Amino acid sequence: MTDTSSMKLTKIPRHVAVIMDGNGRWAREQNLSRIDGHKKGSEVARQIVSKCNELGIEYLTLYAFSSENWRRSPNEVSGLMELLQHYLETEAESLNNDNVRLRIIGERQMLPNNILRLVEAVELMTKDNTGITLLMALSYGSRAEITHATREIAQKVRDHRLTLEEISEETISQHLYTHDIPDPDVLIRTSGEQRISNYLLWQLAYTELVFVDTYWPDFTPEEFVQTLLEYQERERRFGTAA
Numbered sequence: 001m002t003d004t005s006s007m008k009l010t011k012i013p014r015h016v017a018v019i020m021d022g023n024g025r026w027a028r029e030q031n032l033s034r035i036d037g038h039k040k041g042s043e044v045a046r047q048i049v050s051k052c053n054e055l056g057i058e059y060l061t062l063y064a065f066s067s068e069n070w071r072r073s074p075n076e077v078s079g080l081m082e083l084l085q086h087y088l089e090t091e092a093e094s095l096n097n098d099n100v101r102l103r104i105i106g107e108r109q110m111l112p113n114n115i116l117r118l119v120e121a122v123e124l125m126t127k128d129n130t131g132i133t134l135l136m137a138l139s140y141g142s143r144a145e146i147t148h149a150t151r152e153i154a155q156k157v158r159d160h161r162l163t164l165e166e167i168s169e170e171t172i173s174q175h176l177y178t179h180d181i182p183d184p185d186v187l188i189r190t191s192g193e194q195r196i197s198n199y200l201l202w203q204l205a206y207t208e209l210v211f212v213d214t215y216w217p218d219f220t221p222e223e224f225v226q227t228l229l230e231y232q233e234r235e236r237r238f239g240t241a242a
């Protein structure tokens with residue numbers, strides 16, 4: 001990482017995407033349960049949301065639970081669902097007071113009924129808020145999202161609502177969960193893993209990737225700002241000559 005200690009944050013990204021990884025390894029190192037790691041992780045998420053809001057970032061997408069995470073032990077999955085329920089119940093009011101608009105992306109029908117109802121209630125309550133949009137990726141998998149979009153497009157062609165020639169990159173973007181959201185400017189993944197893990201594959205085409213070694217439960221708003229400073233130093237070319 002560049003030494004960013006004396007730099008000032010002058011370029012605020014519009015959209016930050018985060019893979020909050022390392023809760024389990026953090027917990028193991030502290031001799032705690034994986035769920036304790038997720039608990040600490042959810043507190044960090046709260047702090048990062050509030051930092052983003054304060055910085056004037058327009059969109060924050062947090063990877064909270066992937067389509068593949070359903071394959072974890074029933075104990076861990078139910079612990080995560082309980083935590084999520086707790087987060088939504090205890091945070092809804094304060095998210096709303098902070099003018100945050102909450103949206104969920106992912107396979108909603110996979111979520112337990114009580115969680116889905118809660119999610120929809122918070123989305124409804126916050127839908128007209130004008131502060132940061134917090135996108136929570138829940139039961140989210142990018143391949144599933146693209147598959148779903150492809151089916152919808154094919155259906156429209158079959159129903160003669162769209163012709164083959166009309167299908168463009170824009171058509172695909174418009175059928176993703178993120179149809180009204182700009183692509184992320186920067187992706188941050190914690191815990192030292194350098195992979196995408198089925199996250200926003202289409203949307204990340206020209207996103208700057210920043211990988212940090214810190215486990216998510218140890219990640220702080222200060223280190224978050226450091227990663228934005230690193231992003232600020234990158235030269236984005238979008239395929240043009242250097």
Ligand code: IPE
Pocket residue numbers: 020021022023024025026064065066069080191
């Ligand atoms: C990220 O932490 C949170 C979720 C995937 C729900 P992990 O649970 O993946 O933690 P590690 O990667 O096993 O340390």
Ligand code: IPE
Pocket residue numbers: 019020021022063064065066069193195197
């Ligand atoms: C990605 O992390 C999903 C979330 C952070 C919610 P994982 O820990 O599930 O990803 P892999 O298995 O290391 O690729």
Ligand code: MG
Pocket residue numbers: 021022023
């Ligand atoms: Mg992990």
